[in-house]
Amino acid sequence: MELAIKIFQFILSISILVVLHELGHFLPAKYFKTKVEKFYLFFDPWFSIAKKKIGETEYGIGWLPFGGYVKIAGMVDESMDTEQLKQPAQPWEFRAKPAWQRLIIMLGGVTVNFFLAWLIYSCLSLFNGETYTDLTKFENGVEVTEAGRKMGFQNGDKIISIDGKPNERLENASINILLGDNVTVLRDGKEVTFPVNTEGVAEVLKQKEAKLYISPRMPMVIDSLATPSSKASGLASGDKVVGINGQKVSFFDQVSAVLSQNKGKTISVDVERNGAVQTIPTVSVDKNGKLGVQLATKNLAKSITTNKHYSFGESIPRGFTRTIEALTMQVKQFKIMFNSKVQGYKNVGGPIAIVKNMPVNKSADGSIGINWPAFWSFTAMFSVWLAFLNLIPIPGLDGGHVIFTLYEIIFGKPVPQKVLENAQMIGVIFLLGLMLLIFGSDIFKVFTGKL
Known part of the structure:
Protein backbone atom coordinates (compact mmCIF):
# COMPACT_ATOMS: atom_id res chain seq x y z
CA MET A 1 0.00 0.00 0.00
CA ASN A 128 1.26 25.91 6.10
CA GLY A 129 4.03 28.23 7.18
CA GLU A 130 7.47 26.74 7.65
CA THR A 131 8.73 24.47 10.42
CA TYR A 132 12.46 23.95 10.69
CA THR A 133 15.25 22.95 13.08
CA ASP A 134 16.77 26.25 14.18
CA LEU A 135 20.56 26.30 14.41
CA THR A 136 20.44 29.53 16.41
CA LYS A 137 18.75 27.56 19.21
CA PHE A 138 21.54 24.97 19.46
CA GLU A 139 22.73 26.18 22.88
CA ASN A 140 25.33 23.44 23.11
CA GLY A 141 26.40 23.58 19.46
CA VAL A 142 26.46 20.54 17.18
CA GLU A 143 27.40 16.91 17.51
CA VAL A 144 29.11 15.43 14.46
CA THR A 145 29.98 11.97 13.19
CA GLU A 146 33.44 10.84 12.11
CA ALA A 147 32.63 12.05 8.59
CA GLY A 148 31.68 15.43 10.04
CA ARG A 149 35.01 15.61 11.86
CA LYS A 150 36.81 14.83 8.62
CA MET A 151 35.00 17.79 7.06
CA GLY A 152 36.51 20.02 9.75
CA PHE A 153 33.87 20.20 12.48
CA GLN A 154 34.32 19.57 16.20
CA ASN A 155 31.67 18.65 18.74
CA GLY A 156 30.30 21.82 20.32
CA ASP A 157 30.81 24.05 17.25
CA LYS A 158 28.07 26.63 16.74
CA ILE A 159 27.53 27.25 13.04
CA ILE A 160 27.54 30.96 12.15
CA SER A 161 27.70 31.01 8.36
CA ILE A 162 28.37 28.94 5.24
CA ASP A 163 30.41 30.61 2.50
CA GLY A 164 29.91 33.87 4.38
CA LYS A 165 26.11 33.62 4.42
CA PRO A 166 24.12 33.09 7.65
CA ASN A 167 22.19 29.82 7.64
CA GLU A 168 19.80 29.26 10.51
CA ARG A 169 18.06 26.11 9.24
CA LEU A 170 19.66 22.72 9.87
CA GLU A 171 17.76 21.17 6.94
CA ASN A 172 19.36 23.65 4.53
CA ALA A 173 22.72 23.88 6.28
CA SER A 174 23.36 20.13 6.17
CA ILE A 175 23.15 20.28 2.36
CA ASN A 176 24.76 23.69 1.89
CA ILE A 177 27.83 22.56 3.84
CA LEU A 178 28.28 19.60 1.48
CA LEU A 179 28.05 21.96 -1.48
CA GLY A 180 29.98 24.83 0.08
CA ASP A 181 33.63 25.89 0.27
CA ASN A 182 34.05 27.05 3.87
CA VAL A 183 32.20 27.26 7.17
CA THR A 184 32.47 29.76 10.02
CA VAL A 185 31.75 28.46 13.53
CA LEU A 186 31.98 29.67 17.10
CA ARG A 187 34.47 27.32 18.78
CA ASP A 188 35.57 27.78 22.41
CA GLY A 189 34.33 31.36 22.30
CA LYS A 190 36.22 32.27 19.11
CA GLU A 191 35.12 32.53 15.48
CA VAL A 192 36.88 29.97 13.33
CA THR A 193 36.59 29.65 9.55
CA PHE A 194 37.74 26.43 7.92
CA PRO A 195 37.54 24.94 4.39
CA VAL A 196 35.18 22.01 3.95
CA ASN A 197 37.34 18.91 3.52
CA THR A 198 36.21 17.00 0.43
CA GLU A 199 37.23 13.65 1.94
CA GLY A 200 34.58 14.13 4.61
CA VAL A 201 32.05 15.18 1.98
CA ALA A 202 32.76 12.03 -0.04
CA GLU A 203 32.25 9.88 3.06
CA VAL A 204 28.95 11.60 3.87
CA LEU A 205 27.68 11.13 0.32
CA LYS A 206 28.26 7.40 0.60
CA GLN A 207 25.68 7.24 3.38
CA LYS A 208 21.98 6.76 2.68
CA GLU A 209 21.06 9.65 5.00
CA ALA A 210 23.62 12.36 4.24
CA LYS A 211 22.19 14.87 6.71
CA LEU A 212 22.91 12.62 9.73
CA TYR A 213 26.51 13.81 9.90
CA ILE A 214 25.44 16.82 11.95
CA SER A 215 22.89 17.07 14.79
CA PRO A 216 22.21 19.06 17.97
CA ARG A 217 24.59 18.28 20.83
CA MET A 218 22.52 16.62 23.55
CA PRO A 219 22.98 16.56 27.31
CA MET A 220 22.93 12.97 28.64
CA VAL A 221 19.47 13.04 30.27
CA ILE A 222 17.77 9.69 30.89
CA ASP A 223 14.15 9.33 29.83
CA SER A 224 13.57 5.66 30.68
CA LEU A 225 15.40 2.46 31.63
CA ALA A 226 15.20 -0.17 28.89
CA THR A 227 17.04 -3.19 30.31
CA PRO A 228 16.91 -5.18 33.62
CA SER A 229 20.55 -4.28 34.43
CA SER A 230 19.89 -0.55 34.02
CA LYS A 231 16.79 -0.78 36.23
CA ALA A 232 18.77 -2.58 38.90
CA SER A 233 21.71 -0.17 38.73
CA GLY A 234 20.12 2.68 40.63
CA LEU A 235 19.77 5.01 37.66
CA ALA A 236 16.41 6.79 37.38
CA SER A 237 14.33 8.62 34.82
CA GLY A 238 15.28 12.28 34.74
CA ASP A 239 18.88 11.72 35.77
CA LYS A 240 21.45 13.87 33.98
CA VAL A 241 24.81 12.11 33.64
CA VAL A 242 27.65 14.48 34.61
CA GLY A 243 30.51 12.08 35.29
CA ILE A 244 31.84 8.55 34.73
CA ASN A 245 34.53 6.98 36.89
CA GLY A 246 35.27 10.43 38.29
CA GLN A 247 35.74 11.93 34.80
CA LYS A 248 33.51 14.91 34.09
CA VAL A 249 31.16 14.50 31.10
CA SER A 250 28.15 16.57 30.07
CA PHE A 251 26.98 15.48 26.64
CA PHE A 252 25.96 12.28 24.92
CA ASP A 253 29.01 12.27 22.61
CA GLN A 254 31.34 12.50 25.63
CA VAL A 255 29.49 9.74 27.50
CA SER A 256 29.43 7.55 24.41
CA ALA A 257 33.20 7.91 23.96
CA VAL A 258 33.89 6.86 27.59
CA LEU A 259 31.43 3.95 27.45
CA SER A 260 33.08 2.61 24.28
CA GLN A 261 36.27 2.27 26.33
CA ASN A 262 34.46 0.34 29.06
CA LYS A 263 32.51 -2.30 27.14
CA GLY A 264 31.42 -5.19 29.36
CA LYS A 265 32.74 -3.47 32.52
CA THR A 266 31.18 -1.98 35.63
CA ILE A 267 31.52 1.77 36.10
CA SER A 268 30.51 4.48 38.56
CA VAL A 269 28.20 7.18 37.23
CA ASP A 270 27.71 10.66 38.65
CA VAL A 271 24.22 12.02 38.01
CA GLU A 272 22.44 15.26 38.73
CA ARG A 273 19.12 14.42 40.41
CA ASN A 274 16.70 16.90 41.97
CA GLY A 275 19.35 19.61 41.87
CA ALA A 276 22.02 17.57 43.64
CA VAL A 277 24.86 15.39 42.34
CA GLN A 278 25.09 11.81 43.56
CA THR A 279 27.16 8.80 42.55
CA ILE A 280 25.75 5.48 41.38
CA PRO A 281 28.67 3.15 42.21
CA THR A 282 27.99 0.05 40.10
CA VAL A 283 26.49 0.48 36.64
CA SER A 284 26.97 -2.23 34.00
CA VAL A 285 28.06 -1.37 30.47
CA ASP A 286 27.00 -3.98 27.89
CA LYS A 287 29.27 -5.45 25.20
CA ASN A 288 28.14 -2.74 22.76
CA GLY A 289 29.13 0.10 25.07
CA LYS A 290 25.55 0.93 26.09
CA LEU A 291 23.90 1.59 29.45
CA GLY A 292 20.49 0.28 28.36
CA VAL A 293 18.71 3.61 28.74
CA GLN A 294 16.58 5.80 26.48
CA LEU A 295 17.49 9.48 26.19
CA ALA A 296 15.06 12.33 26.79
CA THR A 297 14.88 13.96 23.35
CA LYS A 298 11.31 15.23 23.09
CA ASN A 299 11.88 18.46 24.99
CA LEU A 300 15.11 19.05 23.07
CA ALA A 301 13.32 18.63 19.73
CA LYS A 302 10.69 21.19 20.76
CA SER A 303 13.26 23.66 22.04
CA ILE A 304 15.19 23.79 18.74
CA THR A 305 12.17 23.91 16.42
CA THR A 306 10.88 27.17 14.94
CA ASN A 307 7.41 27.56 13.40
CA LYS A 308 7.20 30.56 11.10
CA HIS A 309 3.96 31.92 9.63
CA TYR A 310 3.51 34.34 6.73
CA SER A 311 0.78 36.78 5.76
CA PHE A 312 -0.46 36.97 2.18
CA GLY A 313 1.84 39.91 1.48
CA GLU A 314 4.83 38.13 3.02
CA SER A 315 4.17 34.77 1.35
CA ILE A 316 4.68 36.06 -2.22
CA PRO A 317 8.26 37.34 -1.78
CA ARG A 318 8.99 34.35 0.45
CA GLY A 319 7.79 32.04 -2.32
CA PHE A 320 10.14 33.77 -4.76
CA THR A 321 13.05 33.45 -2.32
CA ARG A 322 12.36 29.75 -1.80
CA THR A 323 12.29 29.25 -5.57
CA ILE A 324 15.67 30.96 -5.98
CA GLU A 325 17.05 28.93 -3.05
CA ALA A 326 15.85 25.71 -4.70
CA LEU A 327 17.36 26.76 -8.04
CA THR A 328 20.68 27.63 -6.38
CA MET A 329 20.68 24.25 -4.66
CA GLN A 330 20.14 22.46 -7.96
CA VAL A 331 23.05 24.32 -9.58
CA LYS A 332 25.33 23.43 -6.66
CA GLN A 333 24.26 19.78 -6.73
CA PHE A 334 24.93 19.69 -10.46
CA LYS A 335 28.44 21.00 -9.81
CA ILE A 336 29.17 18.45 -7.09
CA MET A 337 27.97 15.65 -9.38
CA PHE A 338 30.98 16.33 -11.63
CA ASN A 339 33.45 16.84 -8.77
CA SER A 340 35.87 13.92 -9.09
CA LYS A 341 37.13 14.35 -5.51
CA VAL A 342 33.75 13.58 -3.94
CA GLN A 343 32.46 11.35 -6.79
CA GLY A 344 28.98 12.87 -6.52
CA TYR A 345 27.93 11.14 -9.74
CA LYS A 346 27.72 7.87 -7.80
CA ASN A 347 24.84 9.32 -5.78
CA VAL A 348 22.69 10.33 -8.74
CA GLY A 349 19.20 8.87 -8.33
CA GLY A 350 16.56 8.18 -10.96
CA PRO A 351 12.83 7.43 -10.86
CA ILE A 352 13.24 4.40 -8.57
CA ALA A 353 15.19 6.44 -6.01
CA ILE A 354 12.67 9.29 -6.25
CA VAL A 355 9.70 6.95 -5.71
CA LYS A 356 11.42 5.34 -2.72
CA ASN A 357 11.91 8.75 -1.09
CA MET A 358 8.43 10.13 -1.79
CA PRO A 359 6.90 11.34 1.51
CA VAL A 360 3.90 9.59 3.11
CA ASN A 361 1.87 10.14 6.26
CA LYS A 362 1.89 7.28 8.75
CA SER A 363 -0.72 7.56 11.52
CA ALA A 364 -0.63 5.87 14.92
CA ASP A 365 -3.14 3.22 13.82
CA GLY A 366 -0.85 2.15 10.98
CA SER A 367 -2.82 3.74 8.13
CA ILE A 368 -0.87 5.46 5.35
CA GLY A 369 -1.85 8.53 3.36
CA ILE A 370 -0.46 11.35 1.27
CA ASN A 371 1.47 14.10 3.03
CA TRP A 372 0.12 16.91 0.84
CA PRO A 373 2.41 19.74 2.06
CA ALA A 374 5.44 17.48 1.46
Missing part, protein backbone atom coordinates in the same frame (compact mmCIF):
# COMPACT_ATOMS: atom_id res chain seq x y z
CA GLU A 2 2.81 2.40 0.90
CA LEU A 3 4.61 1.72 -2.37
CA ALA A 4 1.37 2.22 -4.33
CA ILE A 5 0.85 5.63 -2.70
CA LYS A 6 4.43 6.64 -3.43
CA ILE A 7 4.11 5.60 -7.09
CA PHE A 8 0.79 7.47 -7.37
CA GLN A 9 2.36 10.64 -5.94
CA PHE A 10 5.30 10.42 -8.32
CA ILE A 11 3.09 9.93 -11.38
CA LEU A 12 0.74 12.72 -10.26
CA SER A 13 3.60 15.15 -9.66
CA ILE A 14 5.31 14.34 -12.97
CA SER A 15 1.99 14.58 -14.83
CA ILE A 16 1.28 18.04 -13.42
CA LEU A 17 4.76 19.28 -14.25
CA VAL A 18 4.93 17.79 -17.74
CA VAL A 19 1.48 18.99 -18.80
CA LEU A 20 2.14 22.54 -17.57
CA HIS A 21 5.66 22.60 -19.04
CA GLU A 22 4.41 21.53 -22.46
CA LEU A 23 1.50 23.96 -22.13
CA GLY A 24 4.18 26.65 -21.77
CA HIS A 25 5.34 25.74 -25.30
CA PHE A 26 1.86 25.08 -26.67
CA LEU A 27 0.17 28.39 -25.77
CA PRO A 28 2.74 30.78 -27.30
CA ALA A 29 2.98 28.50 -30.35
CA LYS A 30 -0.78 28.77 -30.87
CA TYR A 31 -0.67 32.50 -30.15
CA PHE A 32 1.89 32.99 -32.92
CA LYS A 33 -0.28 30.84 -35.22
CA THR A 34 2.17 27.95 -35.33
CA LYS A 35 0.75 24.50 -36.04
CA VAL A 36 1.04 22.06 -33.14
CA GLU A 37 0.66 18.51 -34.40
CA LYS A 38 0.83 16.62 -31.08
CA PHE A 39 0.48 17.31 -27.36
CA TYR A 40 1.47 14.27 -25.30
CA LEU A 41 1.84 13.39 -21.64
CA PHE A 42 4.63 10.76 -21.60
CA PHE A 43 6.22 9.38 -24.74
CA ASP A 44 4.44 7.14 -27.26
CA PRO A 45 6.94 5.08 -29.29
CA TRP A 46 4.98 2.52 -31.37
CA PHE A 47 1.69 3.11 -29.56
CA SER A 48 -0.14 5.32 -27.08
CA ILE A 49 -2.49 4.54 -24.17
CA ALA A 50 -5.07 7.08 -25.34
CA LYS A 51 -5.32 9.74 -28.01
CA LYS A 52 -7.85 12.09 -29.56
CA LYS A 53 -7.50 14.63 -32.35
CA ILE A 54 -9.09 18.02 -31.74
CA GLY A 55 -8.68 20.45 -34.60
CA GLU A 56 -5.14 20.18 -35.97
CA THR A 57 -3.65 18.77 -32.74
CA GLU A 58 -3.58 15.17 -31.52
CA TYR A 59 -3.76 14.99 -27.72
CA GLY A 60 -2.64 11.78 -26.04
CA ILE A 61 -1.05 9.83 -23.22
CA GLY A 62 2.00 7.71 -23.99
CA TRP A 63 3.11 4.55 -22.20
CA LEU A 64 6.73 5.58 -21.49
CA PRO A 65 6.73 7.87 -18.40
CA PHE A 66 9.89 9.84 -19.17
CA GLY A 67 8.24 13.21 -19.65
CA GLY A 68 6.13 14.50 -22.53
CA TYR A 69 6.28 16.66 -25.62
CA VAL A 70 4.53 18.95 -28.08
CA LYS A 71 5.33 18.32 -31.72
CA ILE A 72 5.47 21.66 -33.50
CA ALA A 73 5.37 21.70 -37.29
CA GLY A 74 8.63 22.75 -38.95
CA MET A 75 10.82 22.16 -35.91
CA VAL A 76 13.71 19.72 -35.45
CA ASP A 77 12.76 17.94 -32.22
CA GLU A 78 13.24 14.61 -30.44
CA SER A 79 10.95 12.84 -32.93
CA MET A 80 13.67 13.40 -35.61
CA ASP A 81 10.93 13.74 -38.23
CA THR A 82 12.80 15.69 -40.90
CA GLU A 83 10.64 14.81 -43.93
CA GLN A 84 8.55 17.97 -43.71
CA LEU A 85 11.73 20.02 -43.45
CA LYS A 86 12.67 18.98 -46.99
CA GLN A 87 9.70 20.99 -48.29
CA PRO A 88 9.56 24.79 -48.56
CA ALA A 89 8.69 26.46 -45.23
CA GLN A 90 4.98 27.12 -44.74
CA PRO A 91 3.63 30.20 -42.88
CA TRP A 92 2.28 28.03 -40.03
CA GLU A 93 5.60 26.27 -39.40
CA PHE A 94 7.98 26.98 -36.54
CA ARG A 95 10.92 27.59 -38.91
CA ALA A 96 8.94 30.30 -40.74
CA LYS A 97 8.42 32.38 -37.60
CA PRO A 98 10.69 35.27 -36.59
CA ALA A 99 13.55 34.30 -34.25
CA TRP A 100 12.11 36.27 -31.33
CA GLN A 101 8.83 34.37 -31.56
CA ARG A 102 10.66 31.04 -31.68
CA LEU A 103 12.68 32.08 -28.64
CA ILE A 104 9.50 32.84 -26.68
CA ILE A 105 7.99 29.47 -27.68
CA MET A 106 11.12 27.60 -26.55
CA LEU A 107 11.40 29.48 -23.25
CA GLY A 108 7.71 28.98 -22.45
CA GLY A 109 8.19 25.62 -20.70
CA VAL A 110 10.91 26.67 -18.27
CA THR A 111 9.08 29.93 -17.60
CA VAL A 112 5.97 28.00 -16.54
CA ASN A 113 8.11 25.70 -14.37
CA PHE A 114 9.66 28.68 -12.57
CA PHE A 115 6.36 30.47 -11.94
CA LEU A 116 4.68 27.21 -10.90
CA ALA A 117 7.37 26.66 -8.25
CA TRP A 118 6.95 30.28 -7.11
CA LEU A 119 3.18 29.81 -6.82
CA ILE A 120 3.46 26.53 -4.91
CA TYR A 121 6.07 27.84 -2.49
CA SER A 122 4.02 30.99 -1.88
CA CYS A 123 0.91 28.92 -1.12
CA LEU A 124 2.85 26.61 1.18
CA SER A 125 4.26 29.60 3.06
CA LEU A 126 0.80 31.16 3.36
CA PHE A 127 -1.27 28.12 4.32
CA PHE A 375 4.01 16.42 -1.92
CA TRP A 376 3.60 20.02 -3.08
CA SER A 377 7.02 20.94 -1.71
CA PHE A 378 8.54 18.09 -3.75
CA THR A 379 6.57 19.18 -6.83
CA ALA A 380 7.84 22.76 -6.49
CA MET A 381 11.43 21.57 -6.07
CA PHE A 382 11.12 19.23 -9.04
CA SER A 383 9.59 22.02 -11.12
CA VAL A 384 12.68 24.14 -10.46
CA TRP A 385 14.87 21.15 -11.33
CA LEU A 386 13.08 20.71 -14.66
CA ALA A 387 13.48 24.41 -15.44
CA PHE A 388 17.21 24.24 -14.71
CA LEU A 389 17.70 20.93 -16.53
CA ASN A 390 15.87 22.10 -19.65
CA LEU A 391 17.98 25.26 -19.85
CA ILE A 392 21.23 23.31 -20.10
CA PRO A 393 22.50 24.05 -23.64
CA ILE A 394 22.34 20.45 -24.88
CA PRO A 395 20.68 19.71 -28.23
CA GLY A 396 17.49 17.83 -27.47
CA LEU A 397 16.66 20.09 -24.52
CA ASP A 398 15.03 23.53 -24.63
CA GLY A 399 18.41 25.08 -23.83
CA GLY A 400 19.87 23.70 -27.05
CA HIS A 401 17.12 25.28 -29.14
CA VAL A 402 17.54 28.56 -27.24
CA ILE A 403 21.30 28.66 -28.00
CA PHE A 404 20.72 28.11 -31.73
CA THR A 405 18.01 30.78 -31.79
CA LEU A 406 20.18 33.27 -29.92
CA TYR A 407 22.95 32.59 -32.45
CA GLU A 408 20.56 33.53 -35.22
CA ILE A 409 19.45 36.71 -33.42
CA ILE A 410 23.04 37.80 -32.71
CA PHE A 411 24.60 36.96 -36.09
CA GLY A 412 21.59 37.59 -38.28
CA LYS A 413 21.58 34.17 -39.96
CA PRO A 414 20.16 30.78 -38.94
CA VAL A 415 22.21 27.73 -38.08
CA PRO A 416 22.31 25.43 -41.15
CA GLN A 417 19.50 22.88 -41.15
CA LYS A 418 21.92 19.95 -41.39
CA VAL A 419 23.79 21.19 -38.34
CA LEU A 420 20.51 21.36 -36.40
CA GLU A 421 19.59 17.82 -37.41
CA ASN A 422 22.99 16.37 -36.50
CA ALA A 423 23.12 18.26 -33.21
CA GLN A 424 19.62 17.08 -32.34
CA MET A 425 20.59 13.48 -33.09
CA ILE A 426 23.69 13.74 -30.88
CA GLY A 427 21.64 15.35 -28.11
CA VAL A 428 18.95 12.66 -28.21
CA ILE A 429 21.56 9.87 -28.12
CA PHE A 430 23.29 11.59 -25.17
CA LEU A 431 20.03 11.99 -23.25
CA LEU A 432 18.98 8.38 -23.90
CA GLY A 433 22.38 7.22 -22.70
CA LEU A 434 22.04 9.37 -19.58
CA MET A 435 18.59 7.89 -18.88
CA LEU A 436 19.96 4.36 -19.21
CA LEU A 437 22.85 5.23 -16.89
CA ILE A 438 20.52 6.66 -14.24
CA PHE A 439 18.11 3.71 -14.45
CA GLY A 440 21.04 1.30 -14.37
CA SER A 441 22.41 3.06 -11.28
CA ASP A 442 19.02 2.74 -9.56
CA ILE A 443 18.73 -0.96 -10.39
CA PHE A 444 22.32 -1.63 -9.24
CA LYS A 445 21.64 0.12 -5.93
CA VAL A 446 18.43 -1.89 -5.41
CA PHE A 447 20.24 -5.21 -5.89
CA THR A 448 23.23 -4.18 -3.76
CA GLY A 449 21.06 -2.81 -0.96
CA LYS A 450 22.34 0.75 -1.34
CA LEU A 451 18.90 2.16 -2.16
